[in-house]
Amino acid sequence: MTSTHASTDLALRVCGISSDAAERIWQGGLDAHGQLPVRKVAQGMANPCRHCLNLITPGTPKLILAYRPFTQLQPYAEVGPIFLHAEPCQHYDQAQLPAWFAFLEPALIRGYDSDDWIRYDTGQVVPGSVLSKTCQQILSDLSVAYVHIRSKFNCFQCRVERAHAD
Numbered sequence: 568m569t570s571t572h573a574s575t576d577l578a579l580r581v582c583g584i585s586s587d588a589a590e591r592i593w594q595g596g597l598d599a600h601g602q603l604p605v606r607k608v609a610q611g612m613a614n615p616c617r618h619c620l621n622l623i624t625p626g627t628p629k630l631i632l633a634y635r636p637f638t639q640l641q642p643y644a645e646v647g648p649i650f651l652h653a654e655p656c657q658h659y660d661q662a663q664l665p666a667w668f669a670f671l672e673p674a675l676i677r678g679y680d681s682d683d684w685i686r687y688d689t690g691q692v693v694p695g696s697v698l699s700k701t702c703q704q705i706l707s708d709l710s711v712a713y714v715h716i717r718s719k720f721n722c723f724q725c726r727v728e729r730a731h732a733d
């Protein structure tokens with residue numbers, strides 16, 4: 568159980584919610600509360616789509632739904648509101664956070680174990696500008712499986728994990 572820390576310039580993998588989950592919604596499926604998504608016109612710039620991680624253009628339709636960013640039901644599997652583009656979009660899977668995450672003021676961040684339980688030693692409230700560095704710090708502990716980033720409203724934004732070596 569020695570050497571549990573990776574280097575601090577750790578390569579990251581940032582992912583939107585799975586395309587399977589988004590497709591289910593776009594095809595008329597129910598959300599995590601068993602309800603149909605609510606369709607609204609996006610207003611203002613604070614409407615991030617959790618599949619492509621782009622901001623939904625004001626004046627275009629968005630879906631609002633309850634989402635659980637965990638596959639298994641267990642005590643730490645929180646459900647909360649998210650937005651999606653109303654029409655299918657491209658899945659986000661990149662080595663860096665979208666640039667607009669720098670404007671999350673503040674952001675909530677915390678790590679999870681491989682059993683999807685919160686790692687209480689990792690939870691932080693940080694300015695968006697230091698999110699990447701904070702992800703690297705938390706994930707440098709190899710016993711942390713992944714990180715979730717949330718807004719100050721506790722709305723799930725995205726998952727960040729260690730990039731797999733090729």
Ligand SMILES: [Zn+2]
Nearest residue numbers: 616619652656
């Ligand atoms: Zn989208």
